[in-house]
Amino acid sequence: MKNPDNRKKSIYKILLEFMKEKLLNKLNTHFKDSIESVNEFRNELTVFIKKNDIVKVCQFLRDDDELRFDSLRDVCGADQNKTGDRYEVIYNLYSLKNKFRLRLKVRIEEENPHVPSVTSVWPTADFEERETYDMFGIIFEGHPDLRRVYMPEEFEYHPLRKDFPLMGIPGSLPLPRK
Amino acid sequence: MGLMKTSESFITTKIDDMIGWARKNSLWPMPMGISCCAIEMMSFAGPRYDCARFGSEAFRFSPRQSDLMIVAGTVTYKMSHVVRKIYDQMPDPKWVIAMGACTSSGGMYRVYSVVQGIDLFIPVDVYVAGCPPRPDNLINGLIQIQKKIARGEKPGQSEKVYIQDPS
Structure with a gap:
């Protein structure tokens, strides 16, 4: 029998x-006040951030000399189909220096789907x-x-x-x- | 064609048949390549399958110089206006081949953004099945268009031809 402790650890x-x-x-x-929760699943780290602090946190993560999350790989949304915090915006960051990925999530309420833009931090977010x-x-x-x-400009949904x-x-x- | 040979250097025929014969052997396609079917359409034009054997090697990227539109790919609602505009710019008589499942019926894209068959906004003469169709099946579609022209049918009004996928 193989001892599970001797198995090779994943690089991640x-x-x-x-x-x-x-x-x-x-x-x-x-x-300290901006972080809602931290979640770790399958060697991936996800941090929930309060909506109004997202630009501040992103700016720090990009500019900190040790972390250097200089690449925003993706921004996407999610509809959790529940009342209250219905939507999420998800930011996938990558640090070229540390070769490390980090996921930030922001919860957004249904009545007021507004979130600050991070285009000032990473222009690629445009x-x-x-x-x-759109979606x-x-x-x-x-x-x-x-x-x-x-979708076309005049589309309403x-x-x-x-x-x-x-x-x-x-x-x-x-x-x-026709 | 109803040819009658009277002597060594003369033939007699009807002018419509003569023009139809000329038209069917010089169909110039407008390649409306929108997605992956366009790769098979390129193969159809290339040296292995070689549509030049049927007189349609001159792919025209201007709709004003072409008389056959091969719609190859998934047509979204946003793209449908472009396809219609290009179709409108082609001179008469103009023929349309709906190449592949997406173009003919929406295919696997049964969603809000994809037109469920281009016959909702332009008249189609031949539907070619397959996802994507093999180039030889597209050649079959071209031959069906040629047969329609030889029979003197009008584009968009004659009976539709549905070509099955042999594989």
Whole structure:
């Protein structure tokens, strides 16, 4: 029988153990009130941030000399289909220096789907925030040019919301005359 | 074609048949390549399958110089206006092949953003099945269009041809 303790550790596990304490210590000293919760699953670290502090936290994570999360890999949305904090915006960060990934999440209430834009921190967030606006109707405050990406300009709905029917709303997307 | 040979250097025929014969052997396609079917369409035009054997090697990227539109790919509602505009710019008589499952019926994309068959906004003459269709099946579609022209049918009004996927 193989001893499970002797199995080779995943490189991601080693990296997580190496980075987690350092990262959370820094975040706790600077942004104790901004962090809602920390979640660890399959060697991936997720931190829930309060909505209004997201730009501040992102700026710190990018500029800190030890962490250097200089690459924003993706911004996306999620509809949790529940009352209250219905939407989430998810930021996937990557540190080229530490080769470490971090996921930030922000909860957004249904009645007021606004969140500050992080385009001032990473300009690459421009199109990703536009896509999230297009699909979920989440409004990014401070975004330079918040328009739809995929759907036509005059389209009124946000297709990835859970209450949008799969086959669309008849008549919402006009066809050319035959 | 109803040819009658009277002497060594003359033939007699009807002018419609003569024009139809010329048209069917010089179909210039407008490649409306929207997604992965376009790769098979390129293969159809390339040296292995070689649509030049049927007189349609001159792919025209201007709709004004073409008379056959091969719609190859998933047509979204946003793209449908572009497809219709290009179709409108082609000179008459103009023929349309709906290449592949997505173009003919929406295919696996049964969602809000994809038009469930391009015959909702342009008349289609031949539907080619497959996902994507093999290039030889597209050649079959081209031959069906040629047969329609030879029979003197009108584009968009004749009976639709549905080509099955042989594989």
